[in-house]
Amino acid sequence: MSLNERVQEELEALEAILMDDISITYNDEGCADLVKSTIFPSTANEVDKQYVCVTLEVQLPENYPDCKPLIKLKSPRGLDDSTIDHLYREADKKCEEYIGQPVIYELIELIRENLTESNLPTCHCAVCLYGFSEGDSxxxxxxxxxxxxxxxxxxxxxxxxxxxxxxxxxxxxxxxxxxxxxxxxxxxxxxxxxxxxxxxxxxxxxxxxAQKFELTKDLKMLQEKMQQLYVYQKNKGGIIDIEAEENKLLLITNSSDNSSSDNSEDPGPSLVNNISEHSLENDVLGRNQRLFSKYSTNR
Ligand SMILES: [Zn+2]
Ligand SMILES: [Zn+2]
Structure with missing residues (x-):
């Protein structure tokens, strides 16, 4: 049996078993070159209980199965990097072991087994950044x-x-x-x-x-450093102050209204800039004063 016939036989068997769960792409010469399947843990079709999944992509080189296919794991859900690295290592071992024999079904089963074993999200909760422990709802x-x-x-x-x-x-x-x-x-x-x-x-x-949060001396120093940086960046115009931006718009409307009613020279953007700079200065001063009074009362 030629290589191509062997591959064809393997793919037909896969399609018969996995049906819609597998997609095969053929190249211009009509040879299969990419096999894709999204794999879920075995939960007896209880979709609600599947917490992880991953898409396996198997790129078939010309002389597959006499040489290893190229494996890619895409769109992982609920899996952290170390689990994915582990899956890659296991898949690579399986490919080495199966050189000369069809391996795609073996790969799918290997990944499914691994997903079933770790059918609990190993990623972190995006709100609290902690992981999921046994018993957490x-x-x-x-x-x-x-x-x-x-x-x-x-x-x-x-x-x-x-x-x-x-x-x-x-x-x-x-x-x-x-x-x-x-x-x-x-x-x-x-x-x-x-x-x-x-x-x-x-x-x-x-x-x-988790350890209770405590404002340590180091954290306090960092806070003060960041505060100075904030004021510096604000002074340099590096931080957009929404309130000041809104006031700017108000001023522009007023100045154009005035110029149209009394035909006086349009002061243009310089007035706007002066005023906004002035208000920024006041803002920073006010903020520093507020901070200072807060700091002194805290002491
Ligand atoms: Zn989402
Ligand atoms: Zn959380």
Whole structure:
């Protein structure tokens, strides 16, 4: 049997077993050169209980299976870098072992076994930055991102509150007619979750056991250094002050109104700059004074 026939036989068998879960790309000469499959842990088709997945890409060189295929693991979900490195090493070992024999099904099974064993997100919660420990209640969003229920609830409560506060500031005609809708804190996809139910979740274990935050001498020094840097950057115009920017716009409108009504010379942008510089100066001075008084009362 020629090499090509052997590959063809392997791929036909794969298609028969995996059906829609596999896609094969052929090159111009009609030879298969890329096999792709998204692999999930075995959870007896309970999709809700699949917390990790990865897409395996197998690039077939011309003389496959007499030489190793090229493996790529793409779009990992719920897996951290060390787990992915481990999968690469295991896949490479399997390929070495199977030189001269079909290996794609073996690779898929190997990865599936590994995913089933570690079917708990090994990444970190994007809200508290702690991992997921046994017993932590967590949510897998429709976009395959993970959060402790405790963290997700807090995030949703705060974003909803912020949304309503922002809406209050707007004139009625500018307010959203759709109301608040929850989005994923990582990718902003719409998410559906029952906040009332999530609210009952306990804080994540790692967060509970974490050392209490303490403002040490070093941290205080760092704070002071950063404060100076902030004032320096603000003075240099490196930080956009939203309030000052809004006032700038107001001034521009006023100055053009005046010039059109009394035909006096348009003072142009220099006035705007002078005033905004002045207000920036006041702002920084005011901030320093506030800081100073806070610092002295704290002492
Ligand atoms: Zn968290
Ligand atoms: Zn997401």
């Amino acid at each position: 967590f949510t897998k969003t429709q976009c395959f991102h993970y959060f402790h229920n405790y963290c997700l609830t807090n995030h949703l409560i705060i974003t909803e509150k912020h949304f309503h506060e922002e809406q209050e500031k707007l004139p009625a005609w500018k307010r959203s007619s759709e109301g608040f809708h929850a989005t994923c804190p990582v990718c902003r996809e719409s998410i559906k979750c029952d906040v009332e139910e999530l609210k009952t979740a306990l804080p994540p274990k790692e967060l509970e056991n």
